[in-house]
Amino acid sequence: MAALRRLTTCLSLIRSSARVLLSSKKSAVNKPWKWTNILYRSIASFTVGGGLCAVPFRQVENLSHDSLIRRAASLATDSSSSFLSQTTLALIDAITEYSKAVHILIALQKRYLESLERLDQAEENTIWQVIIAQRAEVSDRRDECKRFESTWVTAVKLCEMAAEAAYISGAEHASITVSTNIHVAQSQVEEAQKMSVDADKKLAETKVMEVERMAQYAASLQNDEEEVPEAYLRED
Secondary structure, eight states, rough: HHHHHHHHHHHHHHHHHHHHHHHTTHHHOOOOHHHHHHHHHHHHOOTTTTTEEOOOOOOOOOOOOHHHHHHHHHHHHHHHHHHHHHHHHHHHHHHHHHHHHHHHHHHHOOOOOOOOGGGHHHHHHHHHHHHHHHHHHHHHHHHHHHHHHHHHHHHHHHHHHHHHHHHHHHHHHHHHHHHHHHHHHHHHHHHHHHHHHHHHHHHHHHHHHHHHHHHHHHHHHHHHHHHHHHHHHOOO
């Protein structure tokens, strides 16, 4: 009952405050700050039995358009930096997995070439099935790298635009921060790309080795076929 009486009193005070605000409307129409002061004084007076009748009002800062734009620009740099961070991580992981897949393919091809003359038909078919599957893996990883790289480039451009907007709006610190993030991300991606370039180079070298080795193997088979009839002729 005491709480109910306290609530009833509080509501009565709010209605009284509203009447005060309405009666002051004409005199305060050209002075918005006066409305705010009247409202806060009325809210502050809502004390019943030594306790405050809580009303969720808080004094709002008097921000200018420039201040609001700077805050919005800072938020834009934060979100674009987060986007760049995620895409950079995804791209680096994709490049790493692609490089691993290429090195596995290189190892398989070298093993096949080294044991070419010792393999029977069944063993050769088995190894070729593994090599073909690994080539498909390399192709899938390459496509994944291209997809993430496209997203990463978009993130870089977005950060560059956010940095420029922040600088123009006066948020220099936010502009410097996002510009630094761009340089760090570019450096990390460049280091990762060196691995994939090195893997591609070694794969190309292995391909040349494979062509040469297969040509030698085919020539040796042809020589073996030509030598057999001559051996028979000598026996006759």
